[in-house]
Amino acid sequence: MKKVAVVAHAGKTIGGGLEELRRELRRAGVADPYWSEVPKSKYAPERVERALSDGADLVFVWGGDGMVQRCVDVLAGSGVTMAIVPAGTANLFASNLGIPQDIAEAIEIGLRGRTRTLDVGKLNGERFAVMAGAGLDARMIQGADGQLKDRFGRLAYIWTASKNLRTEPFEATIEVNDELWYEGTASCILLGNLGSLFGGIEAFDDASPEDGLLEVGVTNAEGLGQWARTVARTAVGSTAKSPFVQVTKAKKVTASLDRKVPYELDGGDRKKVKKLKARIDPGAIAVAVPGAS
Known part of the structure; x- marks a missing residue:
């Protein structure tokens, strides 16, 4: 079993919210992931770094494109896989990759989907x-x-x-x-x-x-x-x-x-x-x- 982390934007929600995310992870066999919630996406990088220090090899990101961007900035080059639960306004990254706004399906993709290695852009650092x-x-x-x-x-x-x-x-x-x-x-x-x-x-x-x-x-x-x-x-x-x-x-x-x-x-x-x-x-x-x- 992969060592799973969750970094979530507490102000974003879909379905039954973060409680449903916890339930679905437990149902999938992930009982005690590293779990961190942030009030704004700008606090996410520090939490992702903590998850990596904790040994995570799969990081679920809960939020929209801004939250994904903050996490990508840390995860890029780490070799650790990112899984997305699209809970934002636009979710363009998730929709381009075919990841639905459904908590159970997003967890299934994260735990048992395939992995794509993608380019990222870098602007002003x-x-x-x-x-x-x-x-x-x-x-x-x-x-x-x-x-x-x-x-x-x-x-x-x-x-x-x-x-x-x-x-x-x-x-x-x-x-x-x-x-x-x-x-x-x-x-x-x-x-x-x-x-x-x-x-x-x-x-x-x-x-x-x-x-x-x-x-x-x-x-x-x-x-x-x-x-x-x-x-x-x-x-x-x-x-x-x-x-x-x-x-x-x-x-x-x-x-x-x-x-x-x-x-x-x-x-x-x-x-x-x-x-x-x-x-x-x-x-x-x-x-x-x-x-x-």
Whole structure:
């Protein structure tokens, strides 16, 4: 039997909550796991480190993408497998991997599923699993934080995005693999490890977390009209065909901005910066996914 740990965001819930998680683990034969609950995802890394020190070789993460990102940042490179019980608002990482919002099924996947070894991105010193970005997407996430997101879920993101569409763009110089790739006005810079966003929309058409490459996108769309055209193109076809979007793949990305702008990692907002330094970390994280081991 694997030595199991649980690191849970106490403010997130699905089904019968953490009590159901305890019951289902006991039913599966895990009677006394290392157990830690945190009030906010920013406290998770320390608890994951404790679990590793305790000898855990399987860590269940209870929460959404922000909680997963904090745990990935510690687990990457450790060789310890991460299992996810998706209890957040978006759960993009779990949904991309086919992990359902069902406690019993998520436990079964964690204990008896197969293991995939996946790439992760790293931006300004922190790892991310799905996507990171600067500009409009970060403002959208900052505005939807807290009670608004808890009350309205994904609709909160749409609401705050609409409020930020007229924000003044910034000037960006972007190097890809140490060569100049983009220079000009930008309203949003995205870095992707996986492609699917809300409702199955593909931000990057052929993103793979096993190709050793980051997806890179920049848009200079401004105002409601241009953003509406960009989003419509994303929903029905290829993002890259939008006249306001430029995309590529990279092992390494550096972006210099003319002023400080907010950025985010997997839905978690960070302080404003004028520099973005990102790279891919190939095969860094082992994740339990559906399928026979």
